[in-house]
Amino acid sequence: MADSHLQAVKGAKVLMVGAGGIGCELLKTLALSGFEDIHIIDMDTIEVSNLNRQFLFRQSHVGQSKAKVARDAVLKFKPHINIKPYHANVKSPEFNVEFFKQFSVVLNGLDNLDARRHVNRLCLAAQVPLVESGTTGYLGQVTVHVKGKTECYECQPKPTPKSYPVCTITSTPSKFVHCVVWAKDLLFAKLFGDKSQDNDLNIRPSDDGNTSKNPEDVFERSSDENAEKYGRRIHDHVFGYNIELALANDETWKNRKKPSPIYIKDVLPDKSLQRNGHLENCTSEDMPISTMPTLGLKNPQDIWSLAENAEVFLESLRLFIEKRDKDIGNLIFDKDDQLAVEFVTAAANIRASSFGIPMHSLFEAKGIAGNIVHAVATTNAIIAGLIVIEAIKILQCDFHNCRMSYCLEHPSRKMLLMPVEPFEANKSCYVCSEQTLLLEINTWTTKLRDFVEKIIRNILGMNLPIVMHGANLIYEDGDDIEEDIATNYARNLDKVLAELPSQVTNGTVLTVEDLQQELTCNINIKHREEFDEEKHPDGMVLSGWSGHLNDNKVASNKENDISSAPSAAADAENPDGPDVVPEKPHSGSKRKISEVEESSDNSENPSSKPNLPDRENPHQVDDSNSGDDDDVVMLVALPEAGKKKRVQTAD
Amino acid sequence: MDGEELTAQQTALYDRQIRVWGVDAQKRLSKANVLVSGLNGTVAEFCKNIVLAGVGSLTLMDDRLVTENATHANFLITAEESKLSGRSLAEVYCNSLREFNPMVHVSVEKGDLHYFDGNFFDKFDIVIISGYSLKVKKLINSKCRERQKRIAFYTVECRGSCGEIFVDLQNYTYAQKKSDGTIECHMEYPSLEDAISIPWRDLPKKTTKTYFAMRVLEYFESSQYGKLCQTSDFSLPHVLESRKVLCDEQGLSESHLPDALLNRLVAAGAREYPPVCAILGGFLGQEVIKAISGKGDPIKNFFYFDAADGKGIIEDISPPSK
Numbered sequence: 001m002a003d004s005h006l007q008a009v010k011g012a013k014v015l016m017v018g019a020g021g022i023g024c025e026l027l028k029t030l031a032l033s034g035f036e037d038i039h040i041i042d043m044d045t046i047e048v049s050n051l052n053r054q055f056l057f058r059q060s061h062v063g064q065s066k067a068k069v070a071r072d073a074v075l076k077f078k079p080h081i082n083i084k085p086y087h088a089n090v091k092s093p094e095f096n097v098e099f100f101k102q103f104s105v106v107l108n109g110l111d112n113l114d115a116r117r118h119v120n121r122l123c124l125a126a127q128v129p130l131v132e133s134g135t136t137g138y139l140g141q142v143t144v145h146v147k148g149k150t151e152c153y154e155c156q157p158k159p160t161p162k163s164y165p166v167c168t169i170t171s172t173p174s175k176f177v178h179c180v181v182w183a184k185d186l187l188f189a190k191l192f193g194d195k196s197q198d199n200d201l202n203i204r205p206s207d208d209g210n211t212s213k214n215p216e217d218v219f220e221r222s223s224d225e226n227a228e229k230y231g232r233r234i235h236d237h238v239f240g241y242n243i244e245l246a247l248a249n250d251e252t253w254k255n256r257k258k259p260s261p262i263y264i265k266d267v268l269p270d271k272s273l274q275r276n277g278h279l280e281n282c283t284s285e286d287m288p289i290s291t292m293p294t295l296g297l298k299n300p301q302d303i304w305s306l307a308e309n310a311e312v313f314l315e316s317l318r319l320f321i322e323k324r325d326k327d328i329g330n331l332i333f334d335k336d337d338q339l340a341v342e343f344v345t346a347a348a349n350i351r352a353s354s355f356g357i358p359m360h361s362l363f364e365a366k367g368i369a370g371n372i373v374h375a376v377a378t379t380n381a382i383i384a385g386l387i388v389i390e391a392i393k394i395l396q397c398d399f400h401n402c403r404m405s406y407c408l409e410h411p412s413r414k415m416l417l418m419p420v421e422p423f424e425a426n427k428s429c430y431v432c433s434e435q436t437l438l439l440e441i442n443t444w445t446t447k448l449r450d451f452v453e454k455i456i457r458n459i460l461g462m463n464l465p466i467v468m469h470g471a472n473l474i475y476e477d478g479d480d481i482e483e484d485i486a487t488n489y490a491r492n493l494d495k496v497l498a499e500l501p502s503q504v505t506n507g508t509v510l511t512v513e514d515l516q517q518e519l520t521c522n523i524n525i526k527h528r529e530e531f532d533e534e535k536h537p538d539g540m541v542l543s544g545w546s547g548h549l550n551d552n553k554v555a556s557n558k559e560n561d562i563s564s565a566p567s568a569a570a571d572a573e574n575p576d577g578p579d580v581v582p583e584k585p586h587s588g589s590k591r592k593i594s595e596v597e598e599s600s601d602n603s604e605n606p607s608s609k610p611n612l613p614d615r616e617n618p619h620q621v622d623d624s625n626s627g628d629d630d631d632v633v634m635l636v637a638l639p640e641a642g643k644k645k646r647v648q649t650a651d
Numbered sequence: 652m653d654g655e656e657l658t659a660q661q662t663a664l665y666d667r668q669i670r671v672w673g674v675d676a677q678k679r680l681s682k683a684n685v686l687v688s689g690l691n692g693t694v695a696e697f698c699k700n701i702v703l704a705g706v707g708s709l710t711l712m713d714d715r716l717v718t719e720n721a722t723h724a725n726f727l728i729t730a731e732e733s734k735l736s737g738r739s740l741a742e743v744y745c746n747s748l749r750e751f752n753p754m755v756h757v758s759v760e761k762g763d764l765h766y767f768d769g770n771f772f773d774k775f776d777i778v779i780i781s782g783y784s785l786k787v788k789k790l791i792n793s794k795c796r797e798r799q800k801r802i803a804f805y806t807v808e809c810r811g812s813c814g815e816i817f818v819d820l821q822n823y824t825y826a827q828k829k830s831d832g833t834i835e836c837h838m839e840y841p842s843l844e845d846a847i848s849i850p851w852r853d854l855p856k857k858t859t860k861t862y863f864a865m866r867v868l869e870y871f872e873s874s875q876y877g878k879l880c881q882t883s884d885f886s887l888p889h890v891l892e893s894r895k896v897l898c899d900e901q902g903l904s905e906s907h908l909p910d911a912l913l914n915r916l917v918a919a920g921a922r923e924y925p926p927v928c929a930i931l932g933g934f935l936g937q938e939v940i941k942a943i944s945g946k947g948d949p950i951k952n953f954f955y956f957d958a959a960d961g962k963g964i965i966e967d968i969s970p971p972s973k
Contacts, residue, residue: 025929028726032692032925049666052703055751079730137671138937299656301674363662367670375667377703378933378940381696385929389958392926403961410948416934417956417963 006034008395013037015103015128017090017119019066020044021375022109022133024054025384027070030107031078033388038082039103042067043089047336053377091118091463093479097518100126105394107387108132113158117431117461118517120145120153124432125518129394131387137374140383140407144390144422147432149399155426165534171246172256173355176348180368183347184333187238188340190219192320192331227318235264235313239350259355267310288338289323291315292362300363304346306353312346335370344369382407382417428544430460430521436509437521440528440541441497443505448475449493454538460521462514469510472502497525657681661754665705676944680705681754683943686775688712688764688791689782690740692923693809695727696932697779697939702748704940708756709748710775711741712764765790772798777939779805782921785869792819792843803942806843807935808865811919812958814931815865817843818938818950825945840952841969849970852902859964861955863908864916867894886917915959930956934963 014035016026019042030038044066046057056073057066067085074083088094091114100106100122108130110116116132123130123145130145132153145152168174169182218237221230243261246252291297291312297304304312316339320328324339333340345365352359366372386405393402403419412418428435439455448467452475456465467475475489497504504510506527513520523542531539657677662669669677683706687694690713702709717728717738727747732738741759748757764780765787772778778795780788788806795802796819804819819840826833847866854862871886871893890913898905934954941947953966 029925029929032726032928048663051752052665052668052705055699055703058750059753074726076729077726300662363669372667372670374671376671376937377668378700378936380933381700381929381936382933385926385933386961388926388929389961405961407963411965414965415962416950416954416965417930417961419961 004396005392009034009392010036012104012391012395013102014039014391015100015106016040016109017106017115018042018109018111019070019085020050020109020111021053021377021380022135022384022387023066024056024070025377025381026107026109026387027074027083028056029381029384029388030391031074031081031083033392036081039084039086040067040070041086041088041090041095042070043087053375053380055377090115093464093516095122096516097122097125100128103128105391106130107391109384109387110134114461117154117158118463121431121461121514121517121519123147124152131390131394133383133387135375135379135383135407137376138379138407138409140379141405142383142386142390143404144394144402146394146399146402146422148425150402150422151425152429152432154431155423155429166537171252173351173357176352176357176360176365177368179348179351179355179357180344180365182351183344184369187347188331188333188344191234191317192328192340194330221321227321228314230321231314231317232264234317235310235350238347239263239354243354257356262306262350262354264310264314267307268314289319290338291319291342300366301361303359303361304349306350306359309346309349309353309359312342313350316343316346333369335366335372341366341369379407386417430544431519435521435544437523437542438526438544439523440526440543442529442531442539443497443525443527445496446539447494447496448500450538451497451540452493455523455540455542456512459542460512462512462517462519464514464516466513466515467510468513469500469502469504469508474500474502474504474510661705664752664754668704672940672944672946676940676946677705679944680707680940682707683776684708684710684774685777685779685939686710686712686760686764686772687779687781689780690715690744691781691809692725692925692928693807693814693931693935694779694781695725695744696928697807697935698727698744698748699751700932700936701939702751702755702757704936705752706755706943708758710758710760711744711748712760712762713740713744714761714763715740717743767794769794769797772802773800775802776943777803777805779807779935779939781807785873789842789844795819796821796842803939804843805935805938807931809923809927809931810865810868810916811922812924812927813861813864813916813919814927814956815861816931816935816938816950816954817846818952818954819843820942820949820951823942823949825941825947825949827948828946836948838949838951839969839972845970846952846968849968850901851898854968858966858968859955860908860912861957861964862953862966862968863897863903864912867897867908867913868916870897886920887914890917924958927956927958930963 012035014030014037016023016030016038017040019027019040023040023042027038027040042065045063046054046061046066046069048059048062050066051057051059054066056070061069065085065087067087071083071085075081086095090110103126106119106123106128108116108119110119120130120132124147127147129147130153132143132145134141143153144150164178164181169178169186173179173182219234221227225233240261240263243259247258247261292300295308295311295315297308297312319339320343331337331340333344335341341362345360345362348365348369349359360368386407390402390405393399402422404422406418406420408416408418425432427433430437441451452465452467456462456467464477465475466473466477475492476485481489492500504525506525508525510523510525511520512523528541531541657665657674661677661681665677685701685706685708687698687709688711690711698709698711717732717740727744729747732743732746739759739761741761745757745759748755765783772795778791780791783791783806792804795804801821801823803821803823806815806817808815819842820838821840823838823840825836825838827836851863867890871890874889874893891910894905894908894913897903898908934950934956938950938954941949950965951967951969953968954963955966956963
């Protein structure tokens with residue numbers, strides 16, 4: 001390529017965050033494109049399910065650091081360049097603003113919203129341009145974020161992972177996903193997880209509290225009860241007795257199909273579970289503990305019968321008790337734990353059957369329970385190529401030609417790759433502009449701990465926060481805090497806001513700061529007594545900000561709202577589910593939109609005529625092939641892609 | 652689909668992609684045989700993608716010896732290998748690709764593809780060529796078409812920041828996803844020869860300029876001046892002359908094909924730009940997976956990417972249906 005281009009690339013020091021699906025492709029393409037100084041951060045180790053697309057890794061690397069193995073693999077074909085791997089979490093304090101400042105550009109190939117937001121803040125603070133990316137299945141996107149020139153990653157709202165109303169999960173499931181959530185978050189957690197955790201499993205029906213006799217005891221196994229007997233009792237309790245209880249409440253079923261209780265004696269009539277002799281052999285080998293071989297279930301794609309599900313249920317419970325006794329009490333569901341997946345699949349299917357919901361295969365249930373995002377090598381390769389193209393423009397200071405790119409599954413106006421001009425910063429973004437937030441909260445009942453966890457960490461995405469009231473420090477997180485001060489903070493955490501040494505009441509302005517992210521927010525506190533429990537179960541409402549959407553139900557109901565930016569994609573195996581979904585741009589914000597001048601013959605897709613979010617500032621793409629109208633892009637709504645994403649988010 | 656189930660090993664390895672295209676598609680992939688001839692950075696990207704995806708077999712053809720030059724944009728050639736003379740590109744690619752996925756049978760076939768007779772092609776479901784002259788491309792395309800079995804044919808070229816993919820699936824039937832289930836779709840593809848012989852005056856005005864530019868370069872390359880010279884000073888006047896000849900002949904105003912675009916392509920010569928290789932190899936991989944699985948809308952019949960504007964465009968250049 002041109003000399004200026006080569007110079008820019010050779011002299012650049014770039015930081016890659018993530019060495020996974022996109023990361024492997026990106027590192028390869030950077031090296032081939034002439035980059036000579038590349039730093040990579042990734043905390044993950046290699047897993048078998050990575051090998052179908054993370055081509056720098058082999059079976060023999062399973063368990064090793066992704067960043068390190070990726071480096072070694074690239075040096076084999078490009079030996080004389082500097083690649084520095086960090087097997088670490090990008091959120092750890094060593095990666096501070098000073099660290100970020102040494103780079104010419106930061107390239108993200110991340111798999112979660114949390115880390116993306118963190119890197120966004122560090123890039124803003126260090127004034128380093130950021131190229132952000134994500135893929136899911138055939139969909140992908142690359143966006144460019146340059147402070148003072150474009151919006152930051154957080155200027156547009158990001159939805160949080162889908163959550164479901166508690167009563168849908170505990171009493172009125174209508175979709176298979178509800179049954180999976182029940183099996184995983186309630187039943188599995190109850191039987192094998194931390195017993196001290198709150199659990200809604202046994203308090204149904206809530207309006208009839210006195211019917212369940214001493215619920216805590218039901219899940220205890222008495223010493224003279226063998227695993228199988230225990231399993232049958234648990235089965236009948238949760239799929240039989242609890243359903244009978246729920247049925248007693250006519251009100252619930254007025255407009256709903258009634259569930260039918262399922263008892264083990266009807267499903268597996270009085271015979272004891274058939275267990276073949278070779279069982280013990282199976283579990284003693286290198287293979288993970290599994291019920292499937294003994295029960296003759298080979299194909300994870302098959303949908304088991306109700307009887308097979310009951311067998312898997314009993315057998316997996318028995319194997320947990322007999323083979324993994326030590327794990328019980330501190331298990332958390334893990335999609336890579338075969339026995340856990342089998343148990344959850346069986347329990348979800350039995351519950352689904354009870355509620356007249358179609359049953360699913362283990363493969364499908366695993367995908368739902370593990371929030372597994374679809375991923376293929378081809379999309380990652382394409383997206384990595386686009387990242388490098390944008391990075392090179394940034395290095396040449398050719399900001400004018402930077403584009404956001406969307407990779408589509410179905411062509412839109414003949415395009416499978418669609419460039420869009422970057423948006424301007426959202427003036428009310430609390431991350432990249434100074435915006436005071438408003439928090440409605442009950443200052444007499446809410447503890448500082450809840451405020452710190454739910455607002456500062458979860459919603460504002462701060463990592464090491466400091467909370468100040470005027471000049472008074474209320475709370476601070478970090479390693480180097482003196483002991484007596486730390487004790488003091490710990491005491492504060494358990495106090496309600498109004499009883500803190502420096503009282504927080506209606507009208508107080510709190511300053512919340514993260515020194516690592518160099519982000520400061522002012523929060524106006526407004527005291528409020530009453531909250532709608534379904535809408536705001538935490539009893540807090542934060543407004544005047546543009547962070548991720550607080551209320552998922554609103555987001556997922558907007559099936560037909562296609563008035564938004566091209567559908568964006570989350571990345572591969574994002575454990576939190578897709579995190580970038582078309583959203584309505586913040587009202588009142590001015591955005592540049594690459595807009596088309598419709599010519600007479602290009603309305604080939606009239607049904608998806610976009611509702612441009614804001615036409616105040618239409619902007620023609622400056623095209624190198626300019627001269628007529630065939631190369632102009634418009635911001636199109638992508639109904640197909642949008643639907644696909646929402647399906648994932650909603651189900 | 653009939654046939655044996657995937658093994659546990661396959662299921663574990665391919666888990667994430669089965670979630671994209673389904674078990675049936677994965678089974679079909681594992682039975683498909685792919686041939687590539689003419690190896691370069693773009694083809695390397697494609698091979699990587701298709702081997703990771705888990706095709707049954709991949710056969711590589713290119714007897715050119717590995718030189719340090721060839722390593723410019725290639726992750727399949729390790730530093731040591733580029734120094735060892737005496738091995739062909741196909742052999743070196745083969746060694747690297749085998750490691751990517753032990754379940755795929757990767758092998759080398761020696762010789763020139765255009766001298767092979769038609770029977771040879773029957774071994775394959777997919778044939779992909781790159782870097783051949785227009786004459787040879789047409790010849791191989793017609794050999795594929797003559798077989799009774801349907802053989803999907805593709806060409807891919809990367810010229811600097813621009814790239815082109817051509818697709819010929821002949822008579823192709825596939826399942827198209829609709830909101831309420833799938834419907835069977837039928838598509839008729841023209842051969843390369845038939846597609847590019849459509850007079851330019853008959854093409855829609857909005858056809859991408861890159862299409863015309865690629866034809867001009869092909870014309871130039873088949874002329875007495877041969878391959879593009881690295882020094883654009885020498886080539887450019889002849890390329891502009893080719894543009895004039897073709898535009899006059901085909902009835903398109905020369906102004907439709909700007910000097911700047913041709914200049915850019917000529918300056919790039921035969922060099923590949925790695926990000927564009929990755930993008931073209933990615934789309935080609937996706938297209939081949941679609942063709943094998945019979946799932947998803949395939950490209951008909953040209954695809955263009957230009958790093959200068961970032962667009963990836965599909966052009967349907969087919970004679971009017973009879």
